[in-house]
Amino acid sequence: MTAPIETTGAEAGAPPESVLSGAKKSQIEGRSLSQIAWTRFKRDKVAVAGGIVVILLVLMAVLAKPIEWIFGLDPDKFHQDLIDPALLAPKGAWGGMSWDHPLGVDPQYGRDMLARIIDGSWVSLLVAGGATLLSVVIGTVLGVVAGYYGGWIDSVISRLMDTFLAFPLLLFAIAISASVQDGFFGLNGLSLRICVLIFVIGFFSWPYIGRIVRAQTMTLRRREFVEAAHSLGARGPYILFRELLPNLVAPILVYSTLIIPTNILFEAALSFLGVGIAPPQASWGGMLSNAVDLYTADPQYMFVPGLAIFITVLAFNLLGDGLRDALDPRSK
Secondary structure, eight states: OOOOOOOOHHHHTOOSSOOOTTOOHHHHSOOOHHHHHHHHHHHOHHHHHHHHHHHHHHHHHHTHHHHHHHHTOOTTOOOGGGEETTTTEESSSGGGOOSSOTTOBOTTTOOBHHHHHHHHHHHHHHHHHHHHHHHHHHHHHHHHHHHHHOHHHHHHHHHHHHHHHHSOHHHHHHHHHHHTTTOBTTBOHHHHHHHHHHHHHHHTSHHHHHHHHHHHHHHHTTSHHHHHHHHTTOOHHHIIIIIIGGGGHHHHHHHHHHHHHHHHHHHHHHHHTTSSSOTTSOOHHHHHHHHTTTTTTOTHHHHHHHHHHHHHHHHHHHHHHHHHHHHOTTOO
């Protein structure tokens, strides 16, 4: 026969969720879903490492200009004295690496590679982040409307998704980017190219998130909390934005972290093809494009921007995988 649990005098007057003798409050208190997800995420050391790298990359992109000013970095300054004109390659080993130029210099004009990597980071992350935001907003709104209302509304939106998915996105992006290079809606130069890339990448990739949200909404609309809202007289817009959308935050967040690296690669590909970010503004894809004709003389010129893209894409993918596992209620 087990002995009864003893309680102290202070615990005798405790509320119904009384504290067991000898147990700490943190051991028995309830945890919210966000706390449970955070605990799961912290256990995944690889995802935490990816998150730290992502934070550092975002800080580098946001503070690119102050960093260049503080350390005296100039991504467009020529150093012709560091270039061997006969070989068309930087003087010295490893692409001209030195204390003044830790990542070397480019073999054309002797520009500092570290400065150009930092200066190109904000362009890549701005385009990828803006395109992801645009596609998530459009896909979420249309996906939740199609999944909740069903019927002819679902049929129209689903066929619209199929139409957009049938577009040859790369060729379409090249055509649009090339046709508006001189100016559009009062924009020109770098701002025009960034806006065009965000629009093209984001507007034509929303069906992917739209299908995910539609499928999740069709499952959630049969849940008890939606039926309860119906019984209390709640109308469609209230249920969509107050009942369904909060329960779709997890898959939307996970998808966003996984699609950002895809958009980074897409921006790099367009810059590589010459219809993305134009010189003299540094971009990782543009640096790779310039390195095609010079990699035999200076392999590091291709290695440095390629490594920057690789680390960024890998970090976002690791973060997305960790968030997916942490936010999955079926995971242990």
